Amino acid sequence: xxxxxxxxxxxxxxxxxxxxxxxxxxxxxxxxxxxxxxxxxxxxxxxxxxxxxxxxxxxxxxxxxxxxxxxxxxxxxxxxxxxxxxxxxxxxxxxxxxxxxxxxxxxxxxxxxxxxxxxx
Amino acid sequence: xxxxxxxxxxxxxxxxxxxxxxxxxxxxxxxxxxxxxxxxxxxxxxxxxxxxxxxxxxxxxxxxxxxxxxxxxxxxxxxxxxxxxxxxxxxxxxxxxxxxxxxxxxxxxx
Numbered sequence: 542x543x544x545x546x547x548x549x550x551x552x553x554x555x556x557x558x559x560x561x562x563x564x565x566x567x568x569x570x571x572x573x574x575x576x577x578x579x580x581x582x583x584x585x586x587x588x589x590x591x592x593x594x595x596x597x598x599x600x601x602x603x604x605x606x607x608x609x610x611x612x613x614x615x616x617x618x619x620x621x622x623x624x625x626x627x628x629x630x631x632x633x634x635x636x637x638x639x640x641x642x643x644x645x646x647x648x649x650x651x652x653x654x655x656x657x658x659x660x661x
Numbered sequence: 662x663x664x665x666x667x668x669x670x671x672x673x674x675x676x677x678x679x680x681x682x683x684x685x686x687x688x689x690x691x692x693x694x695x696x697x698x699x700x701x702x703x704x705x706x707x708x709x710x711x712x713x714x715x716x717x718x719x720x721x722x723x724x725x726x727x728x729x730x731x732x733x734x735x736x737x738x739x740x741x742x743x744x745x746x747x748x749x750x751x752x753x754x755x756x757x758x759x760x761x762x763x764x765x766x767x768x769x770x771x
Contacts, residue, residue: 576760578706585663585765586698586706586749600759641711646753648696648760650717652705 543567543651545637550656557627563620563637563653570618571595574640576649577611577622579633579658589635590622594643605631627660634658664689665750665763672769673740681766683733683750689761693753695733697726700747700765709748710735737768745770 549561563575577589590601590611599611610623620637634657638649666684673679685691697710708717710726713733725736733750750763 578762585747586700586751586762588751588760588762591760602759603757636705638706646693646760648694648708648711648751648753649698649706650708650711652707654705 543639545639545651545653547635547637547653547656550635550658552659552661553627555628555660558623558625559627559658561622561624561635561637561656561658563622565618565620565637565639568639570613571615572643574643574645574647575611575613575620576638576640577620578636578638578649578652579631580636580655581630581633584633587633591640591645592620593645594640598645600645624658627658629660632658632660663764664754664757664761665752667748667750667763667766669764670767670769672771673737674771675740675742677740678736678738679740679768680737681735681748681750681768683735683763685731685733685752685761687731688756689731689752689754690728690733690750691731692755695726695728696751697724697733697735698749698751699744700749706749740770742770744768 634655637653640647698706700706713728714726
C-alpha cells in the first residue's frame with residue numbers, strides 16, 4: 542500500500558534553514574508528481590510546491606518562492622523540501638502528498654501524516 | 662483570502678443531504694479538474710473526489726462531486742456523525758502555475 546513518511550521537522554529560529562524528507566513506498570515513485578502542502582495552526586491547507594515525476598519542472602507558492610526548494614531522489618524514493626530564511630509564518634504541519642499521476646497539474650491523492658515545523 | 666471560495670461552515674442532521682460549494686475562476690476550476698478532501702484533526706487529509714466527480718476506490722457513494730462552469734460542489738447524502746470534518750476543494754491554477762485550495766468548510770453533524 543502507498544506509504545509516505547515525513548521527517549525532519551523541529552523547532553528552529555527565524556532566518557535559519559531546515560530540510561524535510563519524505564520516504565515513499567508502495568508505488569512507482571518515478572511515475573508520480575509529488576507535492577508539499579502545509580497547515581499552519583488554526584488555519585486551512587496551503588499548497589507549498591510540486592515537482593514533476595522526472596524532477597524537471599518545479600512550481601512554488603508565492604509565499605515560499607525563492608526561499609524553499611523541492612527536490613526528489615528516485616533512487617532513494619525520497620522527496621525533499623529545503624527551507625531557507627525561515628519565518629514565523631512558516632510554522633505549520635508539513636505534509637508530503639503523492640500526485641495522482643505524472644501530469645504536472647495532477648492533485649494530491651495519498652498524504653503522509655505530516656511533520657511539524659516551528660519557527661520561533 | 663483563498664483563490665477558491667468555500668463557505669466556512671455547514672451543518673446537517675443525520676440522514677440529511679448537505680452540499681458544500683467551491684467558487685473559482687476560469688484559470689482553475691473553469692479549466693481544470695476539481696478535487697475534494699476530508700480532513701479530520703490530527704490525521705492526513707483524505708481524497709474524496711478527483712476529476713470533478715470521480716470517487717477513489719473505498720470512498721462511499723454517499724459522496725458526490727459536481728462541476729458547473731467555474732464552480733464545483735460536494736454533496737454528502739445520508740449524513741453520518743463520522744462525516745463531521747473539514748472539507749477542502751482544490752484545483753490547479755494555470756495563471757498561478759500552482760495548486761490552490763479553498764479555505765475549508767467545517768461540517769457539523771447536529
